[in-house]
Amino acid sequence: MNKDYRSTSIPPGKILDIIQRKVIFERKLPEAVKELLEHARRYLSIYLPSAGFEISQTDRYSAVTNKSEACVIANRSFEAGDELRYCAGTIANLTEQEEKDLETKTSDFSVIKTSRRGTCLFLGPARFVNHDCDPNCSFMSAGSSAIYFKVQKPISVNDEITTHYGDNYFGVDNQECLCATCER
Numbered sequence: 001m002n003k004d005y006r007s008t009s010i011p012p013g014k015i016l017d018i019i020q021r022k023v024i025f026e027r028k029l030p031e032a033v034k035e036l037l038e039h040a041r042r043y044l045s046i047y048l049p050s051a052g053f054e055i056s057q058t059d060r061y062s063a064v065t066n067k068s069e070a071c072v073i074a075n076r077s078f079e080a081g082d083e084l085r086y087c088a089g090t091i092a093n094l095t096e097q098e099e100k101d102l103e104t105k106t107s108d109f110s111v112i113k114t115s116r117r118g119t120c121l122f123l124g125p126a127r128f129v130n131h132d133c134d135p136n137c138s139f140m141s142a143g144s145s146a147i148y149f150k151v152q153k154p155i156s157v158n159d160e161i162t163t164h165y166g167d168n169y170f171g172v173d174n175q176e177c178l179c180a181t182c183e184r
C-alpha cells in the first residue's frame with residue numbers, strides 16, 4: 001500500500017452519478033464542456049510564470065483539524081492595487097440535498113454561506129486562500145459567479161496570500177479564527 005496516497009473520501013460511483021445527472025442529463029453538453037474547459041484553465045493558469053503564487057501546505061490549523069491544509073503563497077512581491085487574476089475561482093449554488101451530501105467531516109470541499117446566494121460550493125485555485133482578520137487581499141467579482149483577488153497591502157515573496165471571509169465566518173466575531181493576526 002502506498003502510505004503517501006489517500007483516495008478521495010467521495011466514492012467514485014457517486015462522482016460519476018453527479019456528472020451523469022448534472023452534466024449530461026440536466027445541462028446542454030456544449031455548455032457544460034465550455035465550463036469544464038474554463039475551470040481546467042483556471043487550475044492550469046497557476047503554473048504560468050506570471051501567476052505570482054503557488055498552492056502550498058500549512059499546519060496553522062492542524063492543532064484543531066489534525067491535518068495539514070492548503071494555502072496560497074506568493075512567489076513574487078506585489079504592491080497594493082495589483083490584481084491576482086490567476087488566483088481565480090467560481091461559486092456554484094448548492095441544493096439542500098447537495099449541501100447534506102457534502103456534510104461529512106472528511107470532506108475536502110469548500111462550502112461557503114453568503115447572504116446573497118445562500119450555500120455555495122467554492123471552486124478553483126481561489127478556494128485555497130485562507131482567512132486572516134487583517135488580510136493582504138480582498139475578493140473581487142468578475143461576473144455573476146467568478147472571483148479573483150486584489151492586493152490591499154504590500155506582499156513579499158513567501159508571504160501567505162490571505163483574504164477576509166466575513167465577520168462571523170469562524171463563530172461570532174470570528175472568535176474561533178486561527179489566523180496569524182489573531183495569534184499575535
Ligand SMILES: C[S@@+](CC[C@H](N)C(=O)[O-])C[C@H]1O[C@@H](n2cnc3c(N)ncnc32)[C@H](O)[C@@H]1O
Pocket residue numbers: 061068069070071108110122127128129130131132170176177178179
Ligand atoms: C476556502 S478553504 C481555504 C483552503 C483550506 N485551507 C483547504 O485546505 O482547503 C476554508 C477552510 O480553510 C480553513 N481556514 C482558513 N482560514 C482559517 C482561519 N483563519 N482559521 C481557521 N481555519 C481557517 C478552514 O478549515 C476553512 O473551512
